[in-house]
Amino acid sequence: MDISVVVPLFNEDESIPELVAWIDRVMTQNNFSHEIILVDDGSNDTSWEVIEKLQKKYSAVRGIKFRRNYGKSAALFSGFELAKGEVVITMDADLQDSPDEIPELYRMIKEEDFDLVSGWKQKRYDPISKTIPSKFFNRTARAMSGIKLHDFNCGLKAYKNKVIKSIEVYGEMHRYIPILAKQAGFVRITEKVVQHQERKYGVTKFGLNRFINGFLDLLSITFISKFGKKPMHFFGLLGTLMFFVGFFASAWIGFQKIYSMSQGIKAPLVTDSPYFYIALATMIIGTQLFLAGFVAELVSRSSSERNTYQIEKEI
Numbered sequence: 001m002d003i004s005v006v007v008p009l010f011n012e013d014e015s016i017p018e019l020v021a022w023i024d025r026v027m028t029q030n031n032f033s034h035e036i037i038l039v040d041d042g043s044n045d046t047s048w049e050v051i052e053k054l055q056k057k058y059s060a061v062r063g064i065k066f067r068r069n070y071g072k073s074a075a076l077f078s079g080f081e082l083a084k085g086e087v088v089i090t091m092d093a094d095l096q097d098s099p100d101e102i103p104e105l106y107r108m109i110k111e112e113d114f115d116l117v118s119g120w121k122q123k124r125y126d127p128i129s130k131t132i133p134s135k136f137f138n139r140t141a142r143a144m145s146g147i148k149l150h151d152f153n154c155g156l157k158a159y160k161n162k163v164i165k166s167i168e169v170y171g172e173m174h175r176y177i178p179i180l181a182k183q184a185g186f187v188r189i190t191e192k193v194v195q196h197q198e199r200k201y202g203v204t205k206f207g208l209n210r211f212i213n214g215f216l217d218l219l220s221i222t223f224i225s226k227f228g229k230k231p232m233h234f235f236g237l238l239g240t241l242m243f244f245v246g247f248f249a250s251a252w253i254g255f256q257k258i259y260s261m262s263q264g265i266k267a268p269l270v271t272d273s274p275y276f277y278i279a280l281a282t283m284i285i286g287t288q289l290f291l292a293g294f295v296a297e298l299v300s301r302s303s304s305e306r307n308t309y310q311i312e313k314e315i
Contacts, residue, residue, distance in 0.1 A: 006088060020036060089105060
């Protein structure tokens with residue numbers, strides 16, 4: 001199969017029929033063998049009923065329905081598990097991403113041998129409440145990852161199949177899939193300017209919680225990418241440094257006391273010095289960090305239930 005199109009959606013019953021018809025038209029014109037995987041992320045409108053009708057009309061349509069809303073990352077993860085195409089295309093269901101971009105994205109993957117091609121919405125039709133946080137995240141992600149993309153969070157992306165089978169998308173990590181891909185060893189990452197359209201139906205699902213969660217996940221993925229397989233290198237080093245700082249500070253306070261006594265100079269008790277307690281606290285914290293390193297080595301991203309979701313139906 002040439003292409004798998006994965007479309008996560010939440011309350012998009014008005015736009016789905018038009019999107020599927022558009023995708024099917026593009027695929028037919030270019031003679032692509034394809035499948036369209038629609039992942040209903042716990043919608044409370046008639047999205048699933050629409051998907052069932054579309055599946056009867058278009059043989060390429062496949063559907064997944066979550067019992068509740070898990071988020072875009074969960075929907076993408078489940079869609080990626082089903083995808084069989086040599087090239088996997090992701091796009092949003094709100095018709096702001098154009099299926100007409102698919103042939104060129106496919107060509108860049110197949111002919112130019114890129115692992116991942118990310119869309120770049122140079123001209124956007126989103127509200128300022130969404131564009132400003134997006135610019136902040138993109139600038140921060142570029143600085144922390146070293147990946148020169150202008151729009152990490154663009155829903156329109158193309159991947160080699162082996163890329164999406166090699167990464168784990170969870171939390172709000174869909175924003176940072178290029179970073180996950182790079183971490184997995186796929187470094188041929190580029191971008192393509194794509195057309196962005198005004199939302200035709202419904203309202204944006206962007207909220208303040210996504211801003212906060214996205215920032216926390218960026219910190220998380222940065223830490224995991226550097227220390228996920230070797231947490232002792234972070235906690236152990238920091239803990240050891242703090243312990244020795246506290247130890248030598250305590251030793252210096254003790255040396256001063258002993259020296260004063262040997263010279264017959266009256267000196268206050270060691271425990272009367274606030275620096276003694278600061279040094280002692282530093283040693284204790286250093287020891288705790290060192291032990292945390294050992295525990296983290298044992299745990300080390302071993303959560304087997306992270307990507308287990310309750311799927312109600314699948315067609």
